[in-house]
Amino acid sequence: MAKSKLTVNGTAQEVDCDPATPLLYVLRNTLNLKGAKFGCGLEQCGACAVLVDGEPVLSCVRAVSEFDGQNITTVEGLSENGEPNAVQRAFIAESAAQCGYCTSGLVVATAALLKRNPQPSREDINEALADHLCRCGSHVRVLKAIDRLAAAGGSHDR
């Protein structure tokens, strides 16, 4: 057992666990943040994506000890006072989820993309979402949500 210090969704956390524990398990079990999902445990599907210091990172393999001192934002942390933020609202407006299991990861990846690049080309989007799988076929709606956000330009918080 060892202690790792993380800031998660703005709150400093000290977690005491096997330092090899993947970050995802700490988020879901220790911190009870169920937004990030276990999809493969192989960094192949994107369901577990979170933001680390603003950059999208897959959390299902890398050990919590690697993230010591870093700022983690999960999909829950994107919401503002419990209300959906601009990215989440765009996903709702475009019905960009069916079963919703991949959705957290896609919301997180979209938020990171648009912060970096408010007017992404289709190639930029493809690259940003290259690690993300969706099995219900909601891709078209996710692309529309991103278009909607890009069209709104920088006028929205992200």
Next chain:
Amino acid sequence: MTASLEKQPNLDQWLAITGDGRVVVRSGKVDIGQRISTALAAIAAEELDVSLDRIAMATVETGVSPDEGVTSGSNSMQDSGQAIRLAGATARRYLINKAAAQLDVEPASLEIADGLIRSLDTNRSVTYWELQGDQPFEVPIDPEATVKAPGDYEEVGNPQTARGLADLVTGQPVFVHDMNPPGMLHARVIRPPHYHARLHALDESACERIETSGVRIVRDGSHLAVAGAEEYAVVKAAEQLAAAADWDMRGGLPTADIFDAMKTNERVSLPVADGIPRREPVPDLPDPPADAATTLTARYEKPYHMHGSLGPSAALAQTDGDKIHIWTHSQGIYVLREALAGGLGMAEEDLHIVHVPGAGCYGHNGADDVAVDAALVARALPGTPILLKWTREDEHAWEPYSTCMAMAVQASLDAEGNVVAWSQESYGDTFMMRPRNSPPGEGARRLLPLRYIENGAEDPVPQPAMRYHVGIHRNLDPLYKFPNPRLVKNLVRGLPLRTSALRTLGGFANVYAIECFLDELAEAADIDPVEFRLRNLDDDRAKACVQALADSLFKDSKPDNRGRGIGFAQYTNSKAYSAVGVELEVGDDAAIKLHRAVISVDAGQVVDPDGLIMQSEGGFIQAASWALHEEVKFDRDGVTSRDWDSYPILRFDNIPEIETILIDRPGDPYLGAGEAVSGPAGAAIANAVYDTTGLRLRRMPFTPEALRAAAMS
């Protein structure tokens, strides 16, 4: 009257009015991302004249919810939708009459707005909640109840926001994977290398080390599991136990080429007429008729496909005395209860099964099996809640797949290009292995974990499905007016992999074959593919669907380097009609780039237009993924498609623009639409590849290797 209503004829089984101003709607159909709860809520709100936010869709659970079998076959709108529509209409009339008596006015003088019943004559009023709050109706649903006229609809057919969508995008704990009751243990199973292997021995010292670390080992015969409070410790313990297990491999999987095996293996062959197999001898393929000018023959093939749910299956189970409670994303809680009660020798009442969302699946994935895994561990650790999750490898290697199929087609054209003979034989394993317990004993055979426990069940022996348009013969019967089509289903024995229901069953493969072969015939007859289809259809709605698609797909000319293709079917020749068009490009690397798709759908009265469009888009994307990429691979030692690298699926970089045209039919019956697009989509892609390359792709998947091989031959 639908089967759902026959089984549950009473209003209280479907609807309740609460004292605090809500309408609780009970359906036996579960929401798996197809937005059925959104559509059902709209129907209930419409018929009852209440606002949508008053509708509470009840959790689906045994003993409480209506038994509507399995959420499958695109039946939910036709079954549950129609039942709730009539329940709402019955309740509305009941409440009007009750209000009239209470207010001492004529029922005809009353109007309703959001559950407030007001007399136009006296201005007196009463609400549903005052009249009926928390009281049973105790009346049957009137199958002849007057339902609202489509012209008066306020909710049905309007844009809806999917129920629960905000929770999904904000990461709220809605999935069974997210459950966390006090005292819960995490659990994993350790599966054999393949179906036929059984546990020979376990390294005792490794087991001791695991148990000393605080993780429990639960073994019953060859069924092995671990459970503990810390999930990551359980994950590691499962890996250690897997390494400590010595399996008796018992020969391994048959390795003969599956497409050869479908030609040579023993099989049950039945002629199919009007969509129904007959217990009769199969007629020989006759010589082409005297007026045949051209006769074409082709064999189309598809490999095994997996559901590939993005989240591996999971379930929570807990015993309570003699009872077991199970929380599951099974698409059929009542059939699971029946099969598991049979398998464990329990009374059905002692099993309480609750539906909780899981990752989308559209068929029979690992959901039912993992529920049994969890129940077995819960039984060994009485009173403790057990959350058992499969790994990615478990899901990929152990879910029941959609069977490989082969379709042998032959047709003759006369000198005018009329089809004067048509024969199709379809081959494959069963699609019909969902849980059930008939005949008795079948429950244990159909639930995977019960084959591995001590004195476990034998593998099930599939029997040919005999109902209308199910299994291998779903959409075997072409909607086209061909004279005396010769149709045969062949249930092939001895194929290597475990199979069951996946979206469309045999419909995907059969429509792929029919619609590609139609293009082959159209070319032989020198007739445009759209014109050829229209000539051979006599159903006006089918023709309108094809025409709507063609009008949009061919509106503008295409770039020279692209091909276009179409496909059409009416799902099960009785549900939604759909035509699909595709515009694509084959690159120098022989990879198919999808540029544009057009879908036309006639699903009768449209309730939730955006939901219908999403089902169509999702159906297209899944079918495109099947067609371009998917193939379950295996060798003697087991399934080798064990992750997303070894079983690739379609990604964001190949999603076309999709236009969906809804052909609304106000007032007409709902036609199930969740599976209507898949078959036409697969055929449209193959036909578009032919259009641009001249390569006729008769075996999926259409990988660059397959295209290069086709170009060489």
